Amino acid sequence: MSTLTVANLYAGYGDVDIVTDLSLRVEPLEIVTIAGTNGSGKSTLVKGLMGLLKRIRGRVDFEGTSLLGVPGERRIHMGIAYVPQVNNVFASLTVLENLQVVEGVSDRRRRMAEMLDRFPALQERRSTKAGALSGGERQQLAFARALMASPRLMILDEPTAALSPALVHEVLRLITALRGMGVAVLLVEQRARQALAISDRGYILDSGRVVIEDRADRLLADERMADLYLGEH
Amino acid sequence: MGSAYLINLAFNGVILGLIVALAALSITLVFGIARFPNAATGDVATVGAFAGLAVTATGGGTAAILGFGVLTAAGLSLLFYLILFRGLADKPPVASLIASIGLAFFVRAVLTFFVGHNQQVYPLPIVRAVPFGPLRVQPTDLQVIAVAVLALAAVFALLHLTAIGRRMRAVADNPDLARASGIAATRVLVVMWLCAGALAGVSGTLLGIKTVVSPEMGWDLLMPAFAATILGTIGNPVGAVLGGLLIGLAQELSTPIVGFTYKIGVGFLVLLLMLLVRPQGLFAGNALVR
Numbered sequence: 001m002s003t004l005t006v007a008n009l010y011a012g013y014g015d016v017d018i019v020t021d022l023s024l025r026v027e028p029l030e031i032v033t034i035a036g037t038n039g040s041g042k043s044t045l046v047k048g049l050m051g052l053l054k055r056i057r058g059r060v061d062f063e064g065t066s067l068l069g070v071p072g073e074r075r076i077h078m079g080i081a082y083v084p085q086v087n088n089v090f091a092s093l094t095v096l097e098n099l100q101v102v103e104g105v106s107d108r109r110r111r112m113a114e115m116l117d118r119f120p121a122l123q124e125r126r127s128t129k130a131g132a133l134s135g136g137e138r139q140q141l142a143f144a145r146a147l148m149a150s151p152r153l154m155i156l157d158e159p160t161a162a163l164s165p166a167l168v169h170e171v172l173r174l175i176t177a178l179r180g181m182g183v184a185v186l187l188v189e190q191r192a193r194q195a196l197a198i199s200d201r202g203y204i205l206d207s208g209r210v211v212i213e214d215r216a217d218r219l220l221a222d223e224r225m226a227d228l229y230l231g232e233h
Numbered sequence: 234m235g236s237a238y239l240i241n242l243a244f245n246g247v248i249l250g251l252i253v254a255l256a257a258l259s260i261t262l263v264f265g266i267a268r269f270p271n272a273a274t275g276d277v278a279t280v281g282a283f284a285g286l287a288v289t290a291t292g293g294g295t296a297a298i299l300g301f302g303v304l305t306a307a308g309l310s311l312l313f314y315l316i317l318f319r320g321l322a323d324k325p326p327v328a329s330l331i332a333s334i335g336l337a338f339f340v341r342a343v344l345t346f347f348v349g350h351n352q353q354v355y356p357l358p359i360v361r362a363v364p365f366g367p368l369r370v371q372p373t374d375l376q377v378i379a380v381a382v383l384a385l386a387a388v389f390a391l392l393h394l395t396a397i398g399r400r401m402r403a404v405a406d407n408p409d410l411a412r413a414s415g416i417a418a419t420r421v422l423v424v425m426w427l428c429a430g431a432l433a434g435v436s437g438t439l440l441g442i443k444t445v446v447s448p449e450m451g452w453d454l455l456m457p458a459f460a461a462t463i464l465g466t467i468g469n470p471v472g473a474v475l476g477g478l479l480i481g482l483a484q485e486l487s488t489p490i491v492g493f494t495y496k497i498g499v500g501f502l503v504l505l506l507m508l509l510v511r512p513q514g515l516f517a518g519n520a521l522v523r
């Protein structure tokens with residue numbers, strides 16, 4: 001059974017659809033990239049999947065269960081975690097509170113210890129407000145927070161945007177490691193060359209539609225869309 | 234005008250400031266989480282004060298006034314959420330603001346219909362003021378201070394030491410991320426409205442104990458409370474409390490200059506100046522609930 005199946009999805013704001021007739025899927029333990037230019041509807045798609053939009057119709061199934069009509073706050077209990085494009089941590093809460101506040105965690109004590117173990121930088125900053133963290137620490141916290149409830153699907157909206165090259169590398173390494181934790185990944189990136197390099201498959205979005213979908217290696221090799229959608233080398 | 238006079242004014246300013254701070258904290262909680270300035274805060278406080286008055290008819294003392302006043306205000310606040318503000322949550326904030334203004338007028342009209350315009354006082358035993366150096370302290374003043382400080386401390390403890398408080402701060406900080414983290418907004422909102430109503434109730438009953446009970450008392454409290462909220466950066470609980478104290482002190486200490494009648498205008502003046510000079514408030518960037 002697919003982890004995520006999206007079929008004929010329409011989503012938007014007010015009375016406007018941004019995403020139109022979109023279909024995609026994510027198989028267990030797959031890393032799937034969604035690429036697309038500025039404003040092509042990537043974040044709108046992701047917010048729709050997370051139950052944060054009112055205007056949405058079509059089919060969204062997670063492990064065979066329909067998600068449409070399920071309130072956004074149920075997602076984490078079902079096994080879906082989300083790291084938004086901006087404000088991906090609670091800036092006014094401490095590092096520890098960011099982890100404590102996540103619902104649907106079975107053995108909280110042990111899980112917190114595991115997260116602080118996996119992200120040692122957070123251990124030293126546990127009582128620091130997340131808003132005062134460095135870019136790298138903040139990204140680690142965003143991952144740790146998302147991992148708290150042991151999800152089976154993680155949706156990441158441009159996790160490498162506005163990071164230094166060294167940090168981009170670090171984040172991509174983290175994403176690759178998710179597979180080992182039993183997590184499939186839906187990864188949104190605007191300049192997707194590096195994202196596709198660690199992905200199994202990819203979708204290219206333009207004006208709210210999927211214009212190309214293929215294996216990641218083939219997308220990377222395709223000269224035509226390289227310049228248009230994937231950004232410079 | 235001796236320093237003893239000023240010291241007594243300042244002491245009164247602190248008491249008034251604490252009462253304003255309670256209302257301001259209520260406003261800032263609602264703003265931080267439900268995201269609109271609730272103009273009905275003052276009239277919920279009034280209802281709390283009158284509930285306290287009602288309980289004195291059955292022989293209740295200060296504790297009964299406070300207890301019943303706070304419970305009634307908290308209940309009323311929750312009721313308003315359930316029947317009005319919950320339905321408006323998806324609309325732009327101005328819809329809730331306008332609704333709260335309408336609600337404020339409605340509550341006052343209903344109260345006036347039943348109790349009239351008269352000012353009333355709680356039938357509490359009159360106790361002689363005790364001199365502390367130049368300061369003349371009413372024992373009830375000390376009670377008012379103690380209750381206000383306890384109520385403020387209780388809310389901060391709730392916000393920072395409990396799981397529901399942590400959730401409230403998370404929703405205030407980032408509603409979408411809170412949702413994705415599994416926090417059901419409804420539960421948080423119910424607790425928040427109870428809390429905001431209880432704060433208004435404490436504010437109203439203490440104002441009643443300190444001064445008089447009248448249908449207009451809450452509306453008169455609203456301007457200084459809004460001023461305190463803005464002064465302390467709207468949405469910032471610590472700021473609301475400090476803003477309340479500043480407004481209370483400014484209002485009382487200005488009495489010798491502007492006279493008794495116009496000191497109410499000081500809150501308005503501070504609000505205007507603040508909005509013109511530093512609209513983000515004194516404590517922007519240091520927000521607890523954003």
Ligand SMILES: Nc1ncnc2c1ncn2[C@@H]1O[C@H](COP(=O)(O)OP(=O)(O)OP(=O)(O)O)[C@@H](O)[C@H]1O
Nearest residue numbers: 013018036037038039040041042043044045085190
């Ligand atoms: N809250 C909103 N209300 C109305 N329209 C919106 C809203 N958010 C985004 N849009 C519009 O939806 C379109 C797609 O925006 P979206 O954020 O989904 O793009 P994106 O692919 O994520 O872009 P980026 O790479 O810049 O993050 C844009 O035209 C944008 O103006």
Ligand SMILES: [Mg+2]
Nearest residue numbers: 042043044085
């Ligand atoms: Mg985006």
